[in-house]
Amino acid sequence: MEYVNPEGLRLDGRRPMEMRQLRAEIGVISKADGSAVFEMGNTKVIAAVYGPREVQNRSQQLNDQALVRCEYSMANFSTGDRMRKPKGDRRSTEISLVIRQTMEACILTHLMPRSQIDIFVQVLQADGGTRSACINAATLALADAGIPMRDLVTSCSSGFLNGTPLLDLNYLEDSAGGADVTVGILPKLDKVTLLQMDAKLQMDTFENVMQLAIEGCKAVASYIREILLENTKQLESRRGI
């Protein structure tokens, strides 16, 4: 299968180094303390954050830091086949864990001892790169909830098909069986907090592919920053400052 044609275009018309269209909206669920919808092309994810609040199950309470919990799920209608997506299967447990660990790494948990922060992410529409979209949505929702963070965490994936590194794989490219590298970074601190890869890659190719994903993360970060800035400005004007 040809994923990059000799003219250098991918199946959906992007060039190898191009990301899909990004779109984000903050405050989509009024009941939650913070919420956001994040879209990368046809992948659409909603995130809601509750907290910091009292720990529900006392036995889990931590005395020196906040408890971060994350629940990931996929809407039944998120893929074309409208199948029931079981909750708590291995894949969603794993993604929940990945998101929790990634977010925990940037939340200043020591400022909120004996409290609990719940992050709910749900995939509304899946078209590849759901992991990255979930992290980006969660970052926005956390920022919306005003939870203190070291930095934003942003994520993007990249892959390697037809001998070319490709940024931000869609479902079609993702299911091609090539490598899929998901990277999460703290853009200001320039630190990698998440790195996942299935399949194998040569060391030097891997470097290139990962570098590409990092560039993608940085692009996502500047977009998220813009959205947050705009959101803050709107808040300002609403409050009449």
Next chain:
Amino acid sequence: MLQSKSFVKKTKQGRVVKVVREHYLRDDIYCGAPLCKVCDVAASRLSSTASTILVVDTNVVLHQIDLLENPAIDDVVVLSVVLEEVKNKNLGVYNRLRALCSNSQRRFFVFSNEYHKDTYVKIETGESPNDRNDRAIRVAAQWYQNHLGSAVRVLLITNDRDNKKKAVTDGILAETVESYVKSLGQPALLDLIVQPPSDDVTMEDAEDLRPSKRKTIYPEHKPMSEITSGLHRGIYHQGKLRVNRYNPFEAYVGSESIGDEIIVYGRTNMNRAFDGDIVAVELLPQDRWQEEKSLAIANDEDEEEDDVHLAPSSADDAPRVPSSAGDKNAMPTRPSGRVIGIIKRNWHSYCGSLDPMPMPAGEGGIAHALFVSKDRRIPKIRMQTRQLGNLLDKRIIVAVDSWDRLSRHPSGHYVRTIGEIGDRDTESEVVLIENDIDARPFSSQVLACLPPLPWSVSAEDISNPIRQDLRHLRVFSVDPPGCKDIDDALHCMLLPSGHFEVGVHIADVTNFVHPGTPLDDEAATRGTSVYLVERRIDMLPKPLTEDVCSLRSDVERLTFSVIWEMTPEAEIISTRYTKAIIKSCAALSYVEAQARMDDSRLMDPLTTDLRNMNVLAKIMRQKRIERGALTLASAEVKFQIDTETHDPLDIGMYQIREANQMIEEFMLAANISVAKKILEHFPPTSLLRRHPSPTKEMLEPLIQTAAAVGLCLDVTSSKALADSLDRAVGEDPYFNKLIRILATRCMTQAVYFCSGDLSPPEFCHYGLAAPVYTHFTSPIRRYADVIVHRLLAASLGICRLPDIFQERPRLTSIADNLNYRHKNAQMASRASVELHTLIYFRNRPTDTEARILKIRSNGFIVFVPKYGIEGPVHLMARGQKEGGKWIVDEQQQKIKKIDGQDSYGVLQTVRIHMEVVEPQPNRPKLQLTLI
């Protein structure tokens, strides 16, 4: 700009899902014209002087690709919508179109109209995908005209009348292929145009061809929807049609659904399918299987036009014999069927010549001729030509266009002329084309990968820790005389312990051929060097094969070596693999090596080494035979070629000496050692070579022949067969060799495979009685060895494993290509020998001795050992077989004269006369007659 495409798709499970895909439209897609003021011209492909730019539609590409490939057609814009449609309809044409687009000599530009913001069109409600694509082509053509302005004429080439009409209404210039080609004023180009199939021509023409007036010859193909549902319900079976190379009236369809091959007998049942087509087959009722078969056999005998050919050296070269004539009334076990539809055509162009025919009266007019392909599997092709007089004595290439059911033959068109029939160069080129062998010189990109010349071992190579310095060893090579690409050398040293150190040193080709380079890609595609009688087509460029890699004497060369410590009983104590540097002290020929060993006065160290090795080799060979390895034989023919005229001067059997066997033994041992090593390190991704055990059915002809002369062969295992072959000695000395030759031709050839695709018991090499085997010793002329070198280097930790070994399917496809190339190379060699045999006997009628191989109803097939050929000897003229003077005894394989005076039996010696005759002008053939 973002567009989303949505469509419904059926999944493999048969459910229907809606698929939505993003579709990005861009503003950075350029027009490809170098004079454009707006676009980035860096990647422009069209010529700057072009006054006309052609935009072609999908059907023009699909049907007129031969025309497009002619350099007279240039400055063509290929739209991505066209590319996509072509790709879905015919991958072969797509690849040719892609090759045109990337050929720097040609001016074909791919315009991604589907991603351009101004040329993307969305499907309208009620519009069919075809109409939408036609509209997209028109929109793109219009965009070009507006974009480039009036300086350039943008011409849409389409044969679709409706599309053309709409284009003209939109103000786009449009022409049909024919009218455009006529406007070029080159009449020869017109022969390249494919005539539209009859249902496409205008009404007035169709009137003349009134179907009722013509006889329907073939049953109609079922519509695709019916085929699909039939396949689904299991009443039809899908598979690739393979026509028997030696009997074009018999074909096989390998069907997964019934797990067996379905036999299709006769042209009517094949229903216009070609070799390689994907077809849908319907099984015939079981009681008709036999009837179809006997019909086909009768048919076969009628059409029988057996020429004298080279004796086959394995089952792959030999005709499939319909199982013994004796059980003609027994129920056939294999299902027989008929083709009811063609799912995918495998049409391409074919090499051959026109059926001899008288010149039509009016010179220069259009003549209808029949084309006969060299490949017997292809039916005759009807074609039109304006240059009949020119073509009658030529080898030409013809492409197939269509085959309607009213016509006995498919129709096609002329593509190009190769040369005169019988001319050695022409026929050699035909051999190459027929076997898909690329004999073009290497491209500059490939040559750029070569190391700078003159090359010599550098100080870095010597100090490289992975490379052992073995220049002090007494290394030598033994090859056929005049061999320039020496890829193996050996050494043998007596150790103080009384053991021997024996080394096999193989040219370190992978030191120069790196994965992923154009050089490597080219070698991977070629797969093997091809040896024709008068020339060699190299897998790697000459500087590598004859100089840098060749282990010539008295120069330092890089090698990949296998070194054993062996006891004097040839027991391997240890095996070591290393990259090394050697300096060969002698490049011997087999004759020289043999002479040295035989000359008892010579006591120099080199001769001693040779003798020691020969002793070891003999023991190894003996052990191998005890394990059950077969000593096979084939009638290899050697030509002596005139260096000036390249005509054959003499032919004869290739003589095998002890020295040959000695070298062969060590090469086998090295291959086996390497196979073990790589398999141990990379169990799922090793490239190995296996030789499947022959089935009882395959050995049937051998058993029958042997039985006819009172010999009983045990074929239960390779060991049993080897033993009974050893026992098969008659009073005449050649008998044993003959039986071995017959045994060899019953077996299929060994094949490459990826170790992950099979289970270990299937790895076995039957002929060598080795559990694992691979090819390591000839990397200069076989790509398999290059791969094995990389695997071995990676297993030693010398270098990292290239990417391809991480994907088993890719390795499998490489192995498939190697098998394909290997087979083609062998067929080409054989065809080349046949050609030179014909040239040799042209002026030399000869009497010689021959052996009867098989009794036929009108004579017998003989094998001529001296020249390695076989062919029919007719005792009576064709068509006279009934009521003739000869009676055939099938059981005893004898043919007797009615009065009982003369009789001939199988394996009997006869004297024959060989002569080249020309029954038809320009069609010489070798004829054998009994003296």
